[in-house]
Amino acid sequence: GQSLEQPSEVTAVEGAIVQINCTYQTSGFYGLSWYQQHDGGAPTFLSYNALDGLEETGRFSSFLSRSDSYGYLLLQELQMKDSASYFCAVRDSGQNFVFGPGTRLSVLP
Amino acid sequence: NAGVTQTPKFRVLKTGQSMTLLCAQDMNHEYMYWYRQDPGMGLRLIHYSVGEGTTAKGEVPDGYNVSRLKKQNFLLGLESAAPSQTSVYFCASRQSSNYGYTFGSGTRLTVV
Numbered sequence: 077g078q079s080l081e082q083p084s085e086v087t088a089v090e091g092a093i094v095q096i097n098c099t100y101q102t103s104g105f106y107g108l109s110w111y112q113q114h115d116g117g118a119p120t121f122l123s124y125n126a127l128d129g130l131e132e133t134g135r136f137s138s139f140l141s142r143s144d145s146y147g148y149l150l151l152q153e154l155q156m157k158d159s160a161s162y163f164c165a166v167r168d169s170g171q172n173f174v175f176g177p178g179t180r181l182s183v184l185p
Numbered sequence: 186n187a188g189v190t191q192t193p194k195f196r197v198l199k200t201g202q203s204m205t206l207l208c209a210q211d212m213n214h215e216y217m218y219w220y221r222q223d224p225g226m227g228l229r230l231i232h233y234s235v236g237e238g239t240t241a242k243g244e245v246p247d248g249y250n251v252s253r254l255k256k257q258n259f260l261l262g263l264e265s266a267a268p269s270q271t272s273v274y275f276c277a278s279r280q281s282s283n284y285g286y287t288f289g290s291g292t293r294l295t296v297v
Contacts, residue, residue, distance in 0.1 A: 173284075
């Protein structure tokens with residue numbers, strides 16, 4: 077079966093650093109993606125990790141450990157506009173991704 | 186602007202009615218997908234297509250049909266709507282060599 081776990085909610089203050097974890101159990105694994113979704117909006121692609129390690133893109137970084145079936149999204153210098161839901165997604169086959177339940181991030185002033 | 190366009194944006198159906206959701210992309214992407222999003226459950230794959238004329242079932246295909254007669258369009262059909270199909274439906278597309286989806290803005294469907 078397919079199973080992805082994320083914390084349901086995370087709260088942090090402006091300017092802080094926050095880490096959103098994702099653990100997975102899937103029938104296949106080719107890579108891990110992260111998406112951001114603001115209320116009422118569409119998911120937008122943030123990152124994709126196929127290999128172990130940390131990938132940095134501006135204030136956002138994504139990490140993958142395939143041996144631990146674990147990854148995380150790191151958001152630095154938090155801004156109010158970062159308040160949104162964040163989804164991890166596992167590429168479990170050549171074509172498809174399975175999405176996690178999402179983590180709602182609230183950034184407080 | 187380039188991207189994925191979904192129509193309609195909102196729809197209310199009565200139980201048993203049928204409808205078709207249209208997804209169009211102008212990025213020449215090979216792969217297209219239909220997901221549904223329900224509170225607390227993330228996005229679940231309904232059907233997908235890896236090229237013109239091809240379709241395949243995803244995680245929750247029952248009650249839905251799809252067609253991809255042209256590369257740029259992917260249609261999702263509900264033959265006999267049920268209240269359990271009340272959801273937000275997202276279409277997405279991507280290149281075969283790129284692992285980031287581009288999503289449409291969604292269709293909010295209510296079945297009463």
